[in-house]
Every structure is written in structure tokens, then in C-alpha cells.
Amino acid sequence: MMPFPFVSAIIFVPFFAALLILVMPQERKAEIKVIAAVAAFISLVLALWVFIAYDRAAGGYQFEEQMAWLPAIGSSYHVGVSGMSAPLLLLGGLLLFSAVLISWNIEDRTREFFAFLLLIGVGVFGSFAMLDIFMLLLFYELVLFPIYLLIAYWGWKPLRTYGAMKLTLYLFGGSMLSLIGVLMIYFASGQHSFDMLVLQQVAFTPEFQRAWFLPTFVGFAVLASIWPLYAWSPDGYAAAPTGVSILHAGVLKNVGAFTAFRVGVLLLPEGARFWMPYLAFFMAAGLIYAAFIALIRTDMKYIIGFASVSHMGIVLLGFASLNAIGWSGAVLQMFAHGMIAALSFAIVGMVYDRAHTRELTELGGMAKPLSWAAIGFIVASFASMGMPGFLGFIAEVQVFMGLWQAAALAPWYPYIAIVSVLGIIGTAAYMLRFVRYVFFGEMKAHGTIAPISALDKVVIALLSLILIAGGLFPTTVTTLVKAGVSSALTLLGGA
Amino acid sequence: MEQEIFQLSYLQAIVPELLLLVVGLLLLGVDLVLPEARKRELSVWAAVGFAIVALASPLAYLGEPQFVFGGMIGSEPLNAIFAFIFAMAAFLVALLSRDDERLEPSGVYYALIAFAVIGMDLMVAATDFIMLYLALELTGLSLYLLSAYDRRSRFSVEAGMKYFFYGSVASAVMLYGITFIAGLTGQTLYLGVRYLFASAVMPAWFGMGVLVLILAGVGFKVAMVPLHTWAPDVYEGAPTPVTAFLSVTSKAAGVMALMRLLVWIWGSLPSHAEMTSLIAALAIVTITLGNLFALRQKSFKRLLAYSSITQAGYVLVGVTALSPMGLTAVGFYLAIYAVTNIAAFTVLVLVSNRSGSDWLRDFVGLQQRSPALALALLVALLSLGGVPPFAGFVGKILLFAAALKSGFVWLVGAALANVLISLYYYLNAVRMAYTRAEEPVEPLSIPVASRWVLVIATAGIILGTVLAYPLYHLLERAAMVWF
Secondary structure, three states, X not given: OOOOOHHHHHHHHHHHHHHXXXXXXXXXXXXXXXXHHHHHHHHHHHHHHHHHHOXXXXXXXXXXXXXXXXXXXXXXXXXXXXXXXXXXXXXXXXXXXHHHHHOOOOXXXXXXXXXXXXXXXXXXXXXXXXXEHHHHHHHHHHOHHHHHHHHHHHOOOOOHHXXXXXXXXXXXXXXXXXXXXXXXXXXXXXXXXXXXHHHOOOOOOHHHHHHHHHHHHHHHHHHHOOOOOOOHHHHHHHHOOHHHHHHHHHHHHHHHHHHHHHHHXXXXXXXXXXXXXXXXXXXXXXXXXXXXXXXXXOEHHHHHHHHHHXXXXXXXXXXXXXXXXXXXXXXXXXXXXXXXXXXHHHHHXXXXXXXXXXXXXXXXXXXXXXHHHHHHHHHHHHHHOOOOOOHHHHHHHHHHHHHHHHHHOOOOHHHHHHHHHHHHHHHHHHHHHHHHHXXXXXXXXXXXXXXXXXXXXXXXXXXXXXXXXXXXXXXXXXXXXXXXXXXXXXXXXOO | XXXXXXXXXXXXXXXXXXHHHHHXXXXXXXXXXXXXXXXXXXXXXXXXXXHHHHHHHHHHOOOOOXXXXXXXXXXXXXXXXXXXXXXHHHHHHHHHHHHOOOOOOOHHHHHHHHHHHHHHHHHHHEOEHHHHHHHHHHHHHHHHHHHOOOOOOHHXXXXXXXXXXXXXXXXXXXXXXXXXXXXXXXXXXXXXXXXXXXXXXXXXXXXXXXXXXXXXXXXXXXXXXXXXXXXXXXXXXXXXXXXXXXXXXXXXXXXXXXXXXXXXXXXXXXXXXXXXXXXXXXXXXXXXXXXXXXXXOOEHHHHHHHHHHHHHHHHHHHHHHOOHHHHHHHHHHHHHHHXXXXXXXXXXHHHHHHHOOOEHHHHOOHHHHOHXXXXXXXXXXXXXXXXXXXXXXXXXXXXXXXXXXXXXXXXXXXXXXXXXXXXXXXXXXXXXXXXXXXXXXXXXXXXXXXXXXXXXXXXXXXXXXXXXXXXXXXXXXXXXXXX
């Protein structure tokens, strides 16, 4: 008997739900929302099951499924989950579900909104699970048009046209760059296959790897907002509706980082060894620069947008260390950053909906009427500044240890680690500044502040609890990630 | 290489063309007896006729590749596939013509479409320069008349005139090129010329010179820069269904004729690096110029005109590869492009039926007026832009992969940069359709015929991705015949 196709179900349940929603009559808004929530919930439960049932001792790729698609060029529908992608699938499930709940009060063109939102989920799950690069690119770019439409139609009016176009063109440009790299890898391999498991076995010449690592990696890393190609991110997020910001900052950036890692680093390890020491400067620059920009901006959404650029700097640095502990830290940081970014954007959205301003100076005293939001945001701040007891702590420590140990690769890695800690100090500063201006001090908003709805509370509780639980019981995630990292590391010659 | 001029069995190789002739003549006849009030019914007759032709088109392949009629045309799977594509395009356009309220199609109109399809079928199938020229002229003359069909519109008449003058000069230049070949080789059969080229009897500069002359005629059909100048005005002035038809079919026929010339004849030159570089350069200039002009358009019809110049440029990228993979990718892309562009033009026809113009701003509020139409526009434009999950994405990757395989890294890089630029105007048009109108809007219903066109076309765009393999496999086997 064929085993139940868990991974395909995770990917395609939201897809068919989106199709179903699109053919429903526009007026049945309640049903549409319920269908979207149920579909997202099913994906979440299945992703949780994959996360739990993944055999940590066996490692490698599990839950594999393969189906012929275009055999003439060696491309197939091939999915599988590794120890590194299992937590990311779970993250995707959590945030898709959260994004649907957060968007519950969307009344304008509800049908299209939720259909597009679910399509983003499809692209995200597909990109994490796909083992065939052609298919991976298909799912990777699948998210672009729903994102564009969601920002351009439901976004913040003054900025939405500009922000949506800027974001889309940046990301599409990045994937075009990578596409050339991917095709070059395909032809140079001589394997007539787009399957990553096949391509991983190919030893490309060092010259080839050095020439093509950079476009391949950087093209995907644009979606992970690598400095200086991050400019789409703060503008895009400021323009986007809350649900989209959550998904984009929380998981899509991780899709970028993870794909850059899988295609760039794992297929072209020699290229990675050559270029990563230099790219590390850009990553560290992004980490520090964005943290200090976040410190001077006064628009809530921009602050969180720059914070997410800064956090992705940590993720990329973890990958740049090219060793087990750094990679493990990178995956944990992706997971933690996803939660933190989602929680922060959700709360910013809640505050903005009630205060009708995003300026720090015009806000204050929100802790009293919005105590849930205040608590949730404080949890997010502690996690993001790497406070012990939260998931972010373990992630950041591992990344910096990884960098420290990478000195053999390039002598300046330990210094990068030291300087990057400056960015963490910046994080503490801008998060605390945010908390002080928004939640404490004198109340400046006029009129009555509506209480936080039950669904919003579910989202805050869900994300906060996972951030705390991940910090208290880190082994649930770390053993899994370790299994994934060690099998990935064999590709680099067991370094 | 003696070849019989005529055998009865050869007739099977031109079954689609014979059927088209019958359809055309029948439509002309019915037109005479049908009362004026029932003229719109003709579109159904025409559509049925074209559907029959499409279904019969596999017959054109005699089971194994061979020459017929003294080597004038070939009978091979690729010709049958394109006969099918052209007949399907004619079928969709016939249905669409019924719903264009600014057009009053008579039997002549549909008969001209049938004759144009005959010409295009033969352009693809031609393996002789004289045949190629005749096919080109038959296609051209039918399309000139179709472009000028709307006699009440000055723009339509202007379009027909422009198209006619440009086209005549272009084909005269091509004929001039053919005279060189015929005069110096004593041959007009492709294979005979190929033999003389390959044996290096002809100097290379001669080959290149003649190619440039012949490119004038074929490149005109493709609307390749610098022979594109007619396209925007003709596309804008011609009745919209005609524009849809000629932007799809005559381009495809031109590309296939060009590719056959390059693969069969010029590819056999001992050194053909300059030739492929020339095509590559023309491809990238075509893509870029089309794009840059499309960026500035306020009329959706004109935007599509420039965009289809760009699209033809992408196909030329695949042509440059001169490989089985390139030919397969070109065939794949042209098939997908046909349904995609027709879908986009169908939306335009329905919108301008109400607004009476082709402005992009008429699309504001389309989503409120008809969500299905807005969705169809989104699918079509994003497929043109190469965004997954639509088939344009798969087609573009196949084209670019073929060119990369043949070593054109710079060309693919430049083409990809252009894909990015084109996304800007496609997304802008989609955004218009989904933007809320300020004033209240009246709902827009989709007439039955157009509904079928949209269903078939969007199904093609989506199935092109899901079922990419059968289509690719079919084309790949057909492409192998050439190499």
C-alpha cells in the first residue's frame, strides 16, 4: 500500500482550498474564511505530524514522494523532508494559520484575499519540500503574484503600488539571476537531471563552482534580504496588510535563505568555501546596519521591517560559517525569527488598527487597554534580543560559536562574530525603545480602544508559547536539526 | 534525389489545406445566400469548419518523414502539429469574432482566415524557396485584407495599407535574395542548396549576404527588429480579433520557416558562428525594444502589440540554439503563446465592447464587473510574463535552457533582465483590472462564444504546466526529424 502522501497533502490542501474559494460566490464571506482556516489548520496538523514522526536517528530525506513530470529534461515532482526542512514546514503551517486568523476582519473582496493568501502557503510549503530544482523554482516564484496583488490591493494606500512593485521586481530579479545559475549547474552536471539528490553527487570543477556560486546564492538570498539588496523589504512590509507581512517576514524570507543554502552551498560547496568569507562581510553589515536604522526610525512597521533584515543577517551568517553548529544555529534562527517577526507584525497590526497611527511619538500607554499585545510583544523582544530562556538565545549562540570556529576558513570570521554582537545590542535597544514608546508612558490615542479579539489572542498565545517552549525544551527542535545538518554536512566532505 | 511531382497519396499530406480551401469556399458561398440578419451565425459555421480541420490535421503526416510534390513540401510530424495549432487558433478567433460588436464579419472574413491558414501551413511545411515565397504571399495578402476589414474605421484601412506596403517591399527583398540562390546554385530545393552550402562551394560571405535578404521576408512576419515598425500600427488599427490572429499565427509560421532555413541550410555552412550571433543579436534587440516601448503604452492593444514583439524575441532566443532542444522549446512556446495571447485579446474585445476604446484605464474595476474576466486576464498576462504556475514559465525556461546549452550565456542573461522589465507592465495591467473603480460600475457578462474561448485558452495555459510532458515529448520526437 502506498503510504499517505503527507508532504503533498501539506502543499495541495491549501491549493485546492484556494481553487474552491475562487469559485464560491463573493457574498459568502463567513464560509470562505472558515474554509481558509480549516485548510491552513490541516496543513499545520500535517506539518506537525511530519515534525514529530521524522525519524531523528535515521536522518536523511524522509516522507519522499516522486512522480514523473518532464522526464525528457530530467525533471520530476520529487518532495522530501530533511531534519532541516521539517521545522521550516512546521513554521510555515503555524504562520499560514496565524495569517488567516489575523486577517479575519478583511471584508473587502474577501474571496480573492483568502485565495491568494493560501496560494502563498502553497508556494512556501512547496519550496521547502521540493527536491527537484525546476519544480522548486516553480513553487518559489509561485508566491510572487499573490503577494503582489495582496499588497497592491489590500495594502496601506500611500505606499502600496510602489511597495508592491518594488518587492516583486526585486524578488523576481533575484530568482532570474539564480535561474541562470541553476541552468548552468544542470548542464555542467551532465546528469540530465534537475534532482538535487542526483546533482549533490556531482563533483563540479572548482572553476565552475567559483564562477556560478555567486549568482546562484545571491539571487536566492535577495529574498532573504541580504545587504545591500534588502531595500524591498521595509517598504514592502510597510505597505502590506498584516497577514501578508506575517507570512512574508516570517516564512518567505526563510524560503530565500534555505533555498540559497540548498542550491548554492550544498550543490557548489567549493564555490561556497571561496565566496562565503567575503559574503560574510555583507551579511554582518546588514545585521548591524539594519539594527541601527531600526533604532532611529519612528514608524512601527519600518522598525519591525528593518529588524527582520537584521535577523536574517544572523541566519545568513550561520550558513556562511560552513560548519555544523553554525548551520544548526541558522535553522534555529530561521524558526525563531519567523515566530518573532510574525508576532511583532501581528501586534503592530493590532495597535495600528486601534490607534490609526504607526508613529512611535504619537503612541503610548497601550499596555493597559491592550495587555495581550503588550505581553506578546515583550516576549517577541526578549526572544529577538537573544535572552536566555527563549528560542532566539540558542539560535544566536550557535551562530556565533559557528562563526568563531570557522577561523580556519578565513582568519576574519571571529572578528565578524565579535562585531556582529554589536547588532544584538542594537536589537535590545530598538526593541526596548519600541516597548517603551508604544506600551508605556502616557496614553496619546483618542477615543476608546477596542479590546483584542479572541482570534487575535489565539495567535498571540500560540506564537508566544512556542517561542517560550522552544527555549525551555530546545531538544525537540535541536535533535531534529542536528540530524539534518549532519547529513547535509557530509556533502562538504564532513568538515 | 529524384522526387515524383505527383502521386495520389501525396494529397493526404495536404488534407488540412484542402479542407481549409473547402471551408473557405463554402463560407463564401453561404455568405451569398444567407440573409443579412443571420450573418453572425457564420462564425459558428466557420468555427466548426476549423475544428474539423484541426481534428484532421494529424493526417498530414504520412507515417514517416518524406518529401511530397517534387520536394516542394515535406510531410513530417511538426507540420501536422502546426497545422493543428493554426486551425485551433482560427477556431478560437472565429468564435471571438462573433462577440466583437465593432466588427461585422461576413463570409469573406472567415474565408480570408481560412486562406491565411493555408498559407501559414505551407510556410511551415515548405522545403523549397519558391514554395516558401508563395506561401508567404498567400498569408500576407489574406492578412492585409483582414487588417483593413473594418471599412468604417480609418485606422483599420490605414493598418491594411501600411501592412500591405511594408509587406510587399519585404517580400520583394526576399525574392531578390532567392534569385541569387537560384541563379548561382541552379536550385531552389532546400536540400539541393544545403548540399552546395555544405560542400563549401559557396563562400561564407555569400551565404551571409543572402541570409540577410531572406531574413527581410521572414523577419517581417516575425516582426523582428528592425522589421517591426509596421507591427504596432497594424495591430492597433486592425479589428481586435484579427490582431489576435495575426499576432499569434503569422509570427509562429514565420519563426518556423526561419528555423527550418537556418537548421537545414545555413546551419550546414562550415562556419556558421556569425550567423547564430546575428540571430542572437537581433533576438535581444527585438526583446529589448519591444519591452521599452510597451512600458510607455496607455492603450492596452498597443501594449499587447509591443509585448508580442518581445515575445517573438524570446522565441528567437530558442531559435539561436539551432538544436533539437531549441526546436522543441520553440514549438512548445509557440503553442502556449498562441492560447495565451488569444486569451488576453479576448478580454480586450469584451472590455472594449462596452467602453468603445482600447485604453488601459478602461480596465479599472474589471474585477467588480466580472471577476472571471479579471482572473482570465491575470492568468494570460502572468503567463506572458513567465510567472509560474502558468505555462509561459515552463516555456521560457525551456527556451532559455536550450540557448544556454548552446553556449549563449550573455543572451540568456539579457533576456532574463527583460523578463523582469516586462513583468512591470504586465503587473500594472493586472493591477488596473483589480483596482476598485471610483464610480459605480455595471456588471459585464461574457457572451457564450467568448466564454468557450476563455475556458479553452486558460485551460491550455494551466494544463501546459501540469501536462508539460506529453506536449514536450510529442514536439521532441517531431523535432528530431530535422537533425
